[in-house]
Amino acid sequence: MKLNFLNVSLAIILLLCAVVIAPFWKSISWGIVLAIIFTPLKVYMQKFIKNDLLSSLIVLVLMVVLILLPFVFLITIYSSQINSIVDFTKKAILEYANFNLPFLGSIKQYTVNLNTQIIDFLTKNALSVFSYTYKTVTDLVFALFVAFYLIKDKDRFLAYIASFINDKQTFEKLKDTIRLSLKATLIGGVIVALIQGFLCALGFFIVGIGGFFIWTAFGAIASFVPVVGTALLWAPASIYFLLTGSYLKGIFLLVWGGVFVGSVDNYMRPLLIGSYMRIHPLLLFFSIMGGIVFFGLIGIFIGPIIISLADAVLSVYKKEKIS
Template structure:
C-alpha cells in the first residue's frame, strides 16, 4: 500500500493513459474475443500433449507448436467435419420423410387416433381456449409443408454462412493457439510481472483459471457428448435417425431445466400414438435413468473441480452465461463465478485481522 501512497500526478496520468489505451485495444480485439479465449482454453487442455512434443523437439519451439495445432485439427476438427456431413444427410432425409408424411395424410390419421380424439374433445369442452378444428389444423400444417422446400433452401444458405464463420474462427483460434503454445512461458512470466499480487496469490489465481477452464469445457461439452451418444443410441434402437437426433439431444442438453427431454418426450409421444408402447416405455426409462443421470451426476462432478462451487452456483453460472454470451457463456459463466470466489477468498485472507476486529466491535 505504501507504493500507491507515493504515486505522484505523473504516475496517475500514466495509469489513466494506460487504462485508456488498454480499453482501446480491447475494442479492437472484441470482435475476435471468442476465438482468442477458446485458444487460451485449448492451450490449457492440450498442454500435456504439447509438452511431450516439446520434449522431443527441444530446439524447435515453432515446429512443436505447429505439430500441436495439427494434432488438435486431426483430433477434433476433421472428425467433427465428417459427423456434420452425416448429420446434414440424416436431417435432410428426415425433413423429406416428414414432408411426405404430411402430404400423404399423416396429420389426418393422427387426429383419428382414439387417444388424440379424447384429448381434443377434453380441451374443446373444459379448457378456456377457442375450439380446435382438426380440419383447420390439417390445412395449416399442409400449407407449412408445401413451403418446406423454400425453407430448406433458406436454412441451407444460413448453414453455409455459419460454417464459413465457424471455419474463419477456427483458423483464427489455431493462429492464436500457435503463439500461446510457443511462447507460453514468456506470456505467463509477463502476466505474473505486471500483476500487483504476491507470488502465492498469483499461483492461486492462475491455478483457478486453469482448473475452472478445464472443468467448464469438460463439464459442459463432455456431458453434452455423453448425453448425445446415449440418447442417439436409444433413438436409433427405437427406429429414429440416431446420429441426427443424438446431435439434437447434445445441443438440447445445454438448455437449463428442460435439457434432452425436449427431444425424447415428443419422440415418446409419437411412439405411443403409433402403438409402439414397448419402445415408448423403453425411451422414457432410458431418458430418465440413463440420459438424465449423466446430466445430474456427471456435469456437477466434472464442473466442481477445485473451484469450491456448489451445484446451485454452477446452475446460475451456466444460466446467466448463456443469457449474456450465448453458447460460449457455458465457459465464461463458470470462469467468472469461480474467479470471483477466489478474489473474495483473497480479500478475506488479506483483511482477516480487520474483519476479525470488526466482528468483535
C-alpha cells in the same frame, strides 16, 4: 498532474483496445480455452522435439484433426443410418397429416408441397446460411490462430501478465485455478454430453426408433444447446407418439427425457466438475447456466472460471486480512 494525465490516457487507450478486440472476443476466448487444453501436449512433445515453432505447429495440426474428427465421424454415421431416420420421419409426416383434428386440417397441403417449400426456404435463406457458415469457419480459424500463438509464446505471455502482479504466489494460484476449472468443465461437459446422447438414443431404441449411433451423436451435440438441450430430440418424438395414439411410448419418452436424460445435465455435470473444484454443486450449476445465458456456448467454460477466480481471490483476501 502527470499522474492524472497518465491515468486518463491509460484508461482511454485500454477502452479503445477493448473496442478494437470486442468483435473477436468469442474467437479469443475459444483460443485461450484451446491453448490451455493443448499446452500440456506441447510440453510433452518438447521432450522429443526441442524446436519451439515445430512442436507448436504439430500441436496445431493435431488440434485441427481433433476438431474435425467428430464431424467426419458424424457424417459417416449419418450416411450409414440416415435411411432409418428418413423412413421414421416420412411415416411421422404421413400419419401427422391424416389426423382427424380440426387445427391440423391444412397439414396435407403443406406435406404435399414439402419439397418445394424446402427448396424455396433454402433459396431465400441461402445468403444467411452462407453468412453463418462463413462466420463459424472464420471464428474457428481465428481461435486456432490465437491458440497457436498462446501455445508457442506461453512463457512470454505469462511473464507479461505476472509483471503487473506483485504477489507471485497469488498469480500462480489464480493461474492454477483457471487451468483446473477449465479441465474440470471440459471433462464434465464431454462425459455428460456422451451420457446424455447415449440415454437419448437408448430411449429412442426402446420405443422402436432406429439409428442408435446417429441419435447418440445428435444427443451429445444437442446437450450443449443452452436451456433446451436434448429436449430438441425427445420432446418432438414424444409429442408425435402422443398425437398418433401411441400413448405408452409418448409418456415413456416424456418421462425418460425429462427425468433421466435431463437429470444427467442438472446433477451429474456439477458433481463431476465439483470433484475437481472446491465449489458447492449448486453454485457450480448456476455458474454454468448463467455463463451459457450471458456468454453463449463458451459460457460453459467462462461461468465456472469466473466463480473459481472469485473463490480464489476471496480466499487470498481473507488470508491477508487475517494475517
